[in-house]
């Protein structure tokens with residue numbers, strides 16, 4: 454039986470390329486093959502698909518699945534969540550949302566200035582939570598390095614779960630100077646990370662700011678990664694490199710991250726709509742809307 458097409462919007466959060474797909478009127482799912490096909494085309498190339506499904510739990514606004522460009526599913530996506538907020542608030546005027554994801558609940562709010570805050574929950578630091586393949590008592594700096602044994606290029610990352618696994622390598626110099634495209638895939642798939650990991654390199658630029666780049670699990674190099682920004686901010690504060698509130702600069706833009714005293718991490722930043730269309734979630738075939746409308750529903 455043919456699956457009806459569903460509306461989708463091409464958006465970005467600080468340059469993180471997002472397809473917001475509205476699955477609320479169908480029981481179908483975005484198939485991994487369809488995602489891979491969409492990621493492979495220049496026009497619909499994306500880092501994550503945010504598939505919005507009917508809410509499963511009373512009190513929540515939607516159930517959201519997060520699909521990486523390689524068809525794998527992720528537990529968290531900060532930049533994509535802001536895009537979902539913007540798409541739904543454009544449709545309904547609602548500004549506060551509670552989303553359910555496979556990893557739990559996310560609270561989000563659009564502010565008057567258009568910026569969007571997402572409560573990304575509490576970071577987890579236990580080695581089984583991240584997860585790591587073996588016990589590390591101190592996850593502020595684990596024994597892992599890349600490059601010659603006596604002159605490693607990258608070493609001793611902080612590791613943390615923001616719902617999804619992150620490793621942050623601290624560097625003194627320019628984050629653009631390192632070949633993350635070469636080291637990223639090796640580290641993402643390193644045996645120490647049984648669920649793979651998002652790999653970032655970060656430079657502290659002041660007690661309230663850092664600059665970073667990320668090799669995303671299931672994607673590759675991205676212009677921004679919200680959960681990685683949270684992971685870096687939390688790890689920087691935890692290792693006394695910065696305060697608990699920092700401005701994070703990534704190639705695609707800036708995010709503000711606050712690690713509150715109650716341990717919740719609040720990420721604030723923009724989301725941008727680009728264009729809309731209709732999509733077959735089983736094949737990845739799509740048509741662009743002729744008239745550039747604003748809503749996805």
Ligand SMILES: N[C@@H](CCC[C@H](N)C(=O)O)C(=O)O
Nearest residue numbers: 527530531532617678679680
């Ligand atoms: N871009 C996202 C993170 C997406 C998920 C990640 N690739 C994973 O597999 O964990 C963000 O903004 O957080």
